[in-house]
Amino acid sequence: MNLFLTLCLILIVPLTNAQPSPGYWPSSKFKTIDFYQAYRNLWGPQHQKVEQNSLTIWLDRNSGSGFKSKSAYRSGYFGAAIKLQPGYTAGVITSFYLSNNEAHPGNHDEVDIEFLGTTPGKPYTLQTNVYVRGSGDGQRLIGREVQFNLWFDPTANYHYYAILWTPNDIIFFVDDIPIRRYQRKIDSTFPLRPMWVYGSIWDASSWATEDGKYKADYNYQPFIGRYNNFKLSGCTENAPASCRPVSGSPNPSGGLSTQQYVAMQWAQKYMVYDYCRDSKRDHSPTPECYAN
Template sequence: MEQKPPGANNQLLLMIMVVVACSVSGAGAQPSPGYYPSRRIRSMAFGEGYDNLWGAQHQTLSPDQTALTVWMDRSSGSGFKSKRSYRNGYFGASIKVPSGYTAGVNTAFYLSNNELYPGQHDEIDIELLGTVPGEPWTLQTNVYVHGTGDGAIIGREMRFHLWFDPTADFHHYAILWNPDHIVFLVDDVPVRRYPRAAHGHNFPDRQMWAYGSIWDASDWATDGGRFKSDYRYQPFVSRYTDLKIAGCEAAAPASCRPVQSSPSGDTGGLSAQQNAAMSWAQQRSMVYYYCQDYSRNHANYPEC
């Protein structure tokens, strides 16, 4: 009798679930993750959770204070920051990005402690990278842990060509950061799970703030910097709404519980259905994964 390697049955089950999910939802349709954390957390007014950080002249709030419009032109971009810092949590926003020629434009939603630990900061990024007409927008996810401070910050990028048009409507992008893992979600579909390794050195565990911004990243954002921002097409306008924050603030008592990441109540794992949806997203849309980039020094990435 042929002996299967450890984990083979789990891998087979996951493959079956991916096939089933895709067949049920349609070949190109987004599968259900079976768990929707965005629906469990209430939306907040902008001023309840955030303050302007820079470029106030490039921001407008909706009359009900729930939607923020930011734009970038030749003079400036714009950014905002959460009022409080957190040691874990769910951070989400529905975002609509500009259409047309948007090369070099970076619409970001991220966590960072750069202002507290300059040169040695942690960061968890969702970045929507502009494009040229006819080419897809790229979603970049990234994790920095204790930046080196000498310009050689070690990034851990995973990029996707989105399976929808992010300029046509709002979609919900979220970071779920718990003590055991980080999950990046798009419309509640996990697209990436970044677990804490056994040694823990590759995982951000210091307090961070949530940020949003639009800025000129011409040096690298579109095809490695081949296409730059073209201000003949200004202003570049992005919109944020449905802002959500839930989790443990930095000063919360030890009894504060992280937001669960699966329907079972687990904070460090995903359900089989969530894993199947994540596999669908990665197999269909992932275009870059740092662990598969052998031009990099993998000694910097023990988790690979």
């Protein structure tokens, strides 16, 4: 970050804990699309329902459910409003993510928004993650997790979550506030192959809640995830070379504006884990933590 931007941040960072305006709302730049226009059921069709373009998926002891975009993309803006289930949801993950696992099994790329279930009285954890060329497979688990406890109750209302993926960076948004920017500092640590868009609800009892301390309890079934206001815009894998990546800022060339950086700095007060700051981890497989 250059000196001018640093000085701007110091001067305009809000002096209160009030949610700042990002000054730009990417979600308003893309039209809402019909679920079936862009997506299809991937698994658990009996645990998936679409009514008035709102999707409900649920997990019980028999199955969870997932959906997948009809096209793969090489860049784009992908978002949905999501409402989570209150109460006991330990072990359950509700997700919205990009992946090419089916095209490259054992050697895939992935960009995740995952809500890690919890126990009553404790907040949901929103986990963002990036896997590159199989770093999330088998024994070669190299996650790039950054986690947040949100500044609102994600079970009370729908909130908007989105991933912007361009050739230069990945930006995660919550209600149009950027919470994390993952830049292409080194080609080997950035996903460059086409990916599909997915969503799912599933049982991850072995690790999802406090490292697996609390498991999914099917006495509380069904566990429900609700999605609506789907937005998807980008360059498909077969789009012509003239297709330009969309932007998530007032700058058509991408990145973030100064006001968006301020909002991101505010949101990161709610960060509870950053893989780059974890002194217990070996950072040799994650050189982007040190790249300028």
